[in-house]
Amino acid sequence: MRLLFRLLLVLALAVVALFAWMHHEARLDPVVRRATMHLPDWPEGKAPVRVLLLSDIHMGSAAMDPARLERIVDQANALTPNLVLIAGDFVYGNDEGEGVRSAQHLVAPLSRLRAPLGVVAVSGNHDYWAGGDSLPPALKRAGVTLLDNEAIVRGPLAIGGLADGYTLHARIPVTMTALYKLPGAKLVLTHAPDITPYLPGKVDLVLAGHTHCGQVLIPYVTALPRVGRGRYACGWTRDPGRLNLVTAGVGTSILPFRLGADPDMWLLTLGPN
Numbered sequence: 001m002r003l004l005f006r007l008l009l010v011l012a013l014a015v016v017a018l019f020a021w022m023h024h025e026a027r028l029d030p031v032v033r034r035a036t037m038h039l040p041d042w043p044e045g046k047a048p049v050r051v052l053l054l055s056d057i058h059m060g061s062a063a064m065d066p067a068r069l070e071r072i073v074d075q076a077n078a079l080t081p082n083l084v085l086i087a088g089d090f091v092y093g094n095d096e097g098e099g100v101r102s103a104q105h106l107v108a109p110l111s112r113l114r115a116p117l118g119v120v121a122v123s124g125n126h127d128y129w130a131g132g133d134s135l136p137p138a139l140k141r142a143g144v145t146l147l148d149n150e151a152i153v154r155g156p157l158a159i160g161g162l163a164d165g166y167t168l169h170a171r172i173p174v175t176m177t178a179l180y181k182l183p184g185a186k187l188v189l190t191h192a193p194d195i196t197p198y199l200p201g202k203v204d205l206v207l208a209g210h211t212h213c214g215q216v217l218i219p220y221v222t223a224l225p226r227v228g229r230g231r232y233a234c235g236w237t238r239d240p241g242r243l244n245l246v247t248a249g250v251g252t253s254i255l256p257f258r259l260g261a262d263p264d265m266w267l268l269t270l271g272p273n
Contacts, residue, residue, distance in 0.1 A: 022216065022257035026063040029075055030250045031264040035236075037243065038273045039185035039204050046156035048271030049117065052076055055087035055191075055209025056249025058126065060102035062256035064092070069109040072250055072265075076113060079267050083117035083154050086144065087209035087247065088124025088164060088191030091131045099130030103138035110142035117154040119144045124191035124210060125166045126253075147189070151178035157270065158184035160203070165195030166210065176200055185270065193232035193246045196239070205270075206244040208232070213248035217260035234261075 054076065058064050076084065091102040113119050121144050127135050139146050147161020149171040160179035163169035170190070176199070179186055186203055190196075193208035213234035231237060237244045248264045 019257065022259045023063070025262065026252045026256050026258040027068060028258075028263060030072060031262045032075070032079065032267055033264050034267045034269075035245075036269040036271070037205065039187075039270055040273055041204075042185045042272035043156045043183060046272075048269055049082040049155050049157065050080065051157075051268045051270055052079060052081035052084045052115070053087065053207050053245065053247050053266040053268060054084065054250060055247045056089040056124070056212060056251045056253065057086075057106070058089055058092040058249075058251030058253060059105050060092035060098055060130075061252055063252040063258075064250070066105045066109055069106070070112070073109050073112050076265065081115050081267065083157070084113055084115045084119040085159070085189050085207060086119065086121035087189055087207060087249075088122050089126045089209065089249070089251070089253070090121075090124070090135060090139070091126055092251070092253075093126065094129040096130055096132045096134075099126075099132055100134040103131060103134040107138050107142045110139070110144055113143070120152065120154060120159055120161065120189065121146050122161045122189050122191055123148065123164055123169070125164050128164060128167045128169060149175045149178075151175065151182055153182050153184055156184050158182035158186045160186065160188040162188050162190040162195070164191040166192040170195055172198060172200075176203075179203075185272075187270075193244060194230065196232055196244050199242075201241050203242055206242065208244070208246050209249045211246055211248075212253055212258075213246070213261040213264075215248075215252060215258055215261050216255070219260075 151160045187205040192210040
């Protein structure tokens, strides 16, 4: 019995240590990943731009609080991006009351983001579930331009902000019509990447989040349920005539844990062919 008790104790301590490590990993400073892309339709004479892609802040979860977001903003500013793009899921969970409080906690940190071409964002599924009517005005106070099936020009880039397809808010024809009317190299910013195959061919780059790159990757088993599956689960994929990038994001969904899928942000240098 003593041997069995010791074995159970060791097992319990190992489980506690594993969960403590996964929570620690979830709160690490994001890994900065870098890439350079050459886009067609680049306006003549315009210099390349540095674009920082963030996603899945999930304010209100046990892995994200205002102090951690302040550190992430400091890290982002140190990279001196020309433009910041945020691919949704600013808040956590499904409760609108919690979403109101989380939205207010976003304002002070996000208002400190520094980029000459501004900060442009789209909403994610949790932003519709929990953010409700409170998130858009909070983002406006923070100086974030929120696109809802709209398009905008920032420097040499024409950005189509496609609303979240996971919650059926995406309006592809509306967004693409608005995007095609604008000059510049064209990209689409959206939250969930599963909508990517339904986009028309005249989009050179799609940027998304949502998947957390699996978030909890258990060898020989699977990722966290409903997160990070499919062809567009993480990183770069290529479709005919287009590149797609999915970031792991900086926060967590469902549980405040990560394992084998570090939080990250992408610094992209975009320029002419």
